[in-house]
Amino acid sequence: MIAEFVNKCEEKNRAVKNYFDEFCDDYKFIREFEENHAEYEDDILKIEQQLVGLESVGSLQADLTRYEREISKLESEKDSLTLQKGGFVTKQKELEAARKDLANKDETNRKIEVYKAYAQYMYDTLSEQYALEEAKMREDLQSTVNELFRNIYNGGFSLSLDEKYNIQINVIDQDAGFSEDVETSTAQSISVIFAFIAGVIKMARQSQQADNTLLVSEPYPLVMDAPLSAFDKTRIKTVCEVLPSVAEQVIIFIKDTDGDLAESNLGTKVGKRYVFDKKNEFEVYIV
Amino acid sequence: MIFQGDYQFKGSHAEKVIRLTAAFNKTNDKLFNRYLDVYILAPIVGFLYNKTAVLDTSGKPANILYDAMSKETSTLWFNYRLIMLLDKQYEPDFEKRVDKAFRNYGKDQAIPDEERYESFVRGGVEVLFEKLIESSNTEEDYLKNLYDFMEEFEERYGQSFEDIVDLCRLARN
Numbered sequence: 001m002i003a004e005f006v007n008k009c010e011e012k013n014r015a016v017k018n019y020f021d022e023f024c025d026d027y028k029f030i031r032e033f034e035e036n037h038a039e040y041e042d043d044i045l046k047i048e049q050q051l052v053g054l055e056s057v058g059s060l061q062a063d064l065t066r067y068e069r070e071i072s073k074l075e076s077e078k079d080s081l082t083l084q085k086g087g088f089v090t091k092q093k094e095l096e097a098a099r100k101d102l103a104n105k106d107e108t109n110r111k112i113e114v115y116k117a118y119a120q121y122m123y124d125t126l127s128e129q130y131a132l133e134e135a136k137m138r139e140d141l142q143s144t145v146n147e148l149f150r151n152i153y154n155g156g157f158s159l160s161l162d163e164k165y166n167i168q169i170n171v172i173d174q175d176a177g178f179s180e181d182v183e184t185s186t187a188q189s190i191s192v193i194f195a196f197i198a199g200v201i202k203m204a205r206q207s208q209q210a211d212n213t214l215l216v217s218e219p220y221p222l223v224m225d226a227p228l229s230a231f232d233k234t235r236i237k238t239v240c241e242v243l244p245s246v247a248e249q250v251i252i253f254i255k256d257t258d259g260d261l262a263e264s265n266l267g268t269k270v271g272k273r274y275v276f277d278k279k280n281e282f283e284v285y286i287v
Numbered sequence: 288m289i290f291q292g293d294y295q296f297k298g299s300h301a302e303k304v305i306r307l308t309a310a311f312n313k314t315n316d317k318l319f320n321r322y323l324d325v326y327i328l329a330p331i332v333g334f335l336y337n338k339t340a341v342l343d344t345s346g347k348p349a350n351i352l353y354d355a356m357s358k359e360t361s362t363l364w365f366n367y368r369l370i371m372l373l374d375k376q377y378e379p380d381f382e383k384r385v386d387k388a389f390r391n392y393g394k395d396q397a398i399p400d401e402e403r404y405e406s407f408v409r410g411g412v413e414v415l416f417e418k419l420i421e422s423s424n425t426e427e428d429y430l431k432n433l434y435d436f437m438e439e440f441e442e443r444y445g446q447s448f449e450d451i452v453d454l455c456r457l458a459r460n
Binding site: 001002003005006008009010012013017020023027030031034 | 365368434441448454455459
């Protein structure tokens with residue numbers, strides 16, 4: 001009986017040798033499972049919260065599939081069209097070559113081709129020259145206009161011309177806090193216009209005297225309607241000084257109030273005086 | 288005589304045994320499947336924690352039928368003998384302890400021994416209840432308390448494998 005008991009002791013002792021380790025493994029497994037489980041539940045909750053308020057995904061999914069099909073259809077259509085286009089381009093080149101061949105075979109056509117080449121060459125040369133001259137002239141015009149503008153307006157502005165002869169007014173004193181392209185008052189605008197017109201005329205006169213035969217112009221009379229109305233007395237004085245010195249002939253239409261001022265400033269430079277005698281809206285006589 | 292008929296946990300111990308064998312989660316997991324399983328383990332725990340408890344007959348009992356117990360008698364007797372052999376507090380004399388384990392068992396003179404054994408059963412039930420159930424509220428608590436208990440057990444007794452092998456060899460010779 002004792003031997004049996006001892007055997008049983010040994011047997012049980014062996015049986016439990018790794019019992020705790022195995023138990024630990026199981027416990028660890030359960031804990032990990034629970035942790036993962038909790039994490040997944042958390043994730044599910046988050047996803048569910050994101051899904052709240054979303055439209056049913058089913059119809060969106062169906063739309064998506066349809067669009068994707070449409071895209072792939074259009075893509076393949078595009079591919080086949082690109083292929084066709086390549087074919088057409090090649091064909092066009094062939095046909096152009098063929099046309100050239102045919103044109104050269106005919107004497108008249110050949111001559112025209114030659115003339116066309118000359119014309120093209122001349123056009124290119126002249127364009128180039130023109131662009132150069134134009135840029136130079138624009139620069140000259142800009143500096144002339146600026147000079148005149150300073151005489152007339154004597155403010156803190158400078159002018160610049162862009163390629164399309166639009167005038168931009170810049171503040172010279174950048175520290176004053178203004179950016180480029182200032183919005184001008186009426187008098188400022190008219191000053192600019194004066195300066196521009198006077199500049200054009202001055203340059204026209206100069207070009208008449210210049211040796212440069214590429215640009216020839218004749219001086220035109222400067223005709224103006226009520227040019228002084230917008231200015232104060234000081235400006236009127238400067239304008240009256242500048243205009244005659246620039247233009248060969250100035251014709252101004254003026255009303256009586258400004259007329260007296262102009263008379264006193266222009267005085268000796270006035271060649272002829274005429275008065276409009278208005279009978280009615282459609283009938284005026286020059287006295 | 289012990290292990291020869293139906294067994295009854297009584298009073299507070301019956302309640303504790305019922306709790307020890309109750310499902311602690313929704314998937315119906317239990318710490319002990321049957322009352323019998325508590326009955327097998329409790330005396331060892333009671334002895335190792337040196338915990339005895341007096342009989343309490345109040346309330347409803349928890350029954351173990353002999354039919355089920357009869358299949359586990361060899362384990363039960365093994366535990367009984369083990370405790371009789373090791374309980375120096377109860378019987379300091381080694382020879383007498385051997386007698387209790389292998390000679391007197393099942394006889395009339397063994398009745399106080401059986402009562403000693405039963406008090407360890409009740410004490411063990413109390414220890415198991417205190418360690419595993421009392422502070423458990425959630426499913427996680429049950430697992431954690433089980434683990435803590437197992438770890439404590441392992442720390443106390445888990446390192447004695449080689450000693451037991453040596454002892455067994457000694458006993459043979």
